[in-house]
Amino acid sequence: MKRLILGVTAIFVLLAAPLRADVDIQEVTSPLGLKAWLVEDHTIPFMALRVGFKGGGSLDRDGKRGSISLMMAMLEEGTGDLDATQYAQAVDELAASFSFDASDDAVSISARMLSENRDQAIALLKGAIVAPNFDQDAIDRVKGQIFSMLQSDLKDPNVIARQAFDAAAFGDHPYGSSESGTPESVGALTRDDLFAAHRDTIARDRVFISAVGDITAEELGALMDALLSELPETGASMPEKVSVALTPGVTVVPFETPQSVALFGHRGINRHDPDFFAAFVASTILGGGGFHSRLMDEVRDKRGLTYGVYAYLATQDYTETVVGQLASANDRIADAIAVIKEQWTMIADKGVSQEELDLAKTYLTGAYPLRFDGNGPIANILVGMQMQGLPIDYINTRNDKVNDVTLAEINRVIKEVFLPDELHFTVVGQPEGL
Template sequence: MIRLILALFALMMPLKAMAAVDIQVVTSPGGITAWLVEERSIPFVAMDIRFNGGANEDAPEKRGATYLMMGLLEEGAGERNNQEYAEAAEALATVIEFDANSDTVSVSLQFLTENRDASVNLLRDALLDPTFDPVAVERVREQVLAGLAADARDPEEIAGKTLAGLAFPGHPYGTPIEGSPETVAALSIDDLRQAHARALTRDRVVVGVTGDISAEELGPLLDHLLGDLPTFDGVPVGRADYRLGGGITVVDFPSPQSVVLFGHEGIAFDDPDYFPAALLNQVLGGGGFASRLMTEVREKRGLTYGIGTYLASNDLAEQFLGQFSSSNDKTAEAIALVREEWARMAAEGMTEAELDTAKTYMTGAYPLRFDGNSRIASILAGMQTLGLSPDYIATRNDRVDAVTLDDIKRVAARLLRSDDLHFVVVGQPNDLESGSF
């Protein structure tokens, strides 16, 4: 019941006017910065903590160390074993979650005001003093290996890993953050401790906080929780060069249909043309049943049940990607149609009606992201990771509305390159083989 109450609290922050969200930039006595939205109406606090670097920092032969390490932080810390740690969190109605991706590792903490100190101390133990108990290490390692084995039989996972490996050879983006069966099996406890010291560093941390806490209370809390972490002493991983040209790669997979993942280079979030690009994506393939690709590929010709596109703007590389599935006898036709629509949008842009509809959706959907304390804390941390200023929330929709048809046509010609699209096809498609167009 206590956990249910905590979950409800996480969703209870009222949807105030977004422009009125009051973000306080808090700097602790020890120099740690956090963004805070104070909300005193319920006795609950949500924190989102992100450490830049992430699984990108794994050495090739140690790939998967960061991912495995983050999965072990709640498997015993301080003087508690894994069961005692879980029981302590349950007794406090505290939710602690750990995650890893390529660019960051993240920690989510949710607690009741009355349990603030005990909850923070519980997380502090995991961040500073994980036990890496050998029994727990082997159990979680086996879970990771089982996941990798399942991925090897999943056509969508095969497509994603194939495209990444072709696009970013020699860079961490080119290999799964979970590692390979060989690298994961070889990881030692010392490797995990080194990954821990490398990934969780106080000089590469951003923090978002929402709820029942003041700036004066938050500062000392940050120092207590994070101040004793080490600083990063390595060399950050450099940008990833996109090395994949246009063409088709077929991966044989016994199935009556093919999974197709496609794309080319994208656009950075901080590029002045990002919002025109986002609107282009919305009309071309990001708008569900209203998008051009859905209309042409599914509605008019029945070549797929669904198709979508998205902008993937990671820290060290950008891609414009899309995906669909089609029966093996229709895959080649669907690919040809995607290239045609890509080229048509590049040459013509979009209509004023399409632009207006896309703007209405993007501006109207934005407030819905602010639907609870935990989501807001996550947004605050994400904004800092992207290098945004606190006024971004108030000005974002104005930037969307400012995009003109001329902007769309210019950015479409710049961004959309049908000849550069590469299609990874996992299946047994008719009349398709690997090669250039």
């Protein structure tokens, strides 16, 4: 889960006039029909590239949980005549950098390269994407790294809470378990499973591309075809949508620790719902925006029950939730949960004030431009926009959508989206009074 933190820079933003995040985006179509979004910037001989494939860990085959996550971790482990060490050295010699990631809904590749080395860097990246070696020695080594992470997760109350909450919310759907798999499922994966995961996931019918920096539209079109034309046309079928199956109340997962972790939430709102922005601003007032939310004020500042608490709208490709988290001492977690329920009920019953709405708008519109702080972050944002089905002008209109939210609208939407009677709490620890 990601959380928007209000730091020193953002505090100064609150005191300043709202900034704009104007980004000039071109849509590029390659000779073979691949599409990308491009932001040209020729001031520095450098380019950031982002390639995303929809589906992600949710496309793991039955009994192969963690295969796509392991496959993505293996892409930098050699291609052609290059083993893992030789491949890493070749990338370093070009002053390039590649990263490969997997999540529930997507797998993604980020690349950064100098203009003078672009062709060589793309050739190396193509090898990793199109023809990875999946050498057994490298598989065994990366498996060992994943085992260590998974073993550590078994002792992390935050991870335990997330996994228990997801299992309760989504059951047998892929969202109900970690895309990283378990020690048992990962241990059973074979080299053939990785090739199958690659075929299922890395295909042209689900690819989204962005580039930011020193490259023209014509050059990007040729680059896309050179990089991706040898991939299969189609991959595995996408998963089905899933309803949130949480029941109201509290589930306790016993775990020996002096501090309990609680994950809480209920069903949410779709990213494309006309009321989404009103719900988004409301979630900032209730549980986002760092130290300026109701939950932080009531649970942390006034009562000292936690160091931090937050809540936000979680939108995934096949479901949506309102979700939050906090940690508190075992003898205080029950009080913290009671305050959260109270605040959830208060905002649902009474709504928010015009002052709260204005402060939230100032914060959200002021903080937004700070995300566009380099070619890499912009490229990542552009692919994320494409995957979410947002229009190409979204960056330049997003703050207008925030500012357009009225008091009457937000208070109507709050009653429909924030549902205190549906709140479910998953608590990991040794809580007293629950």
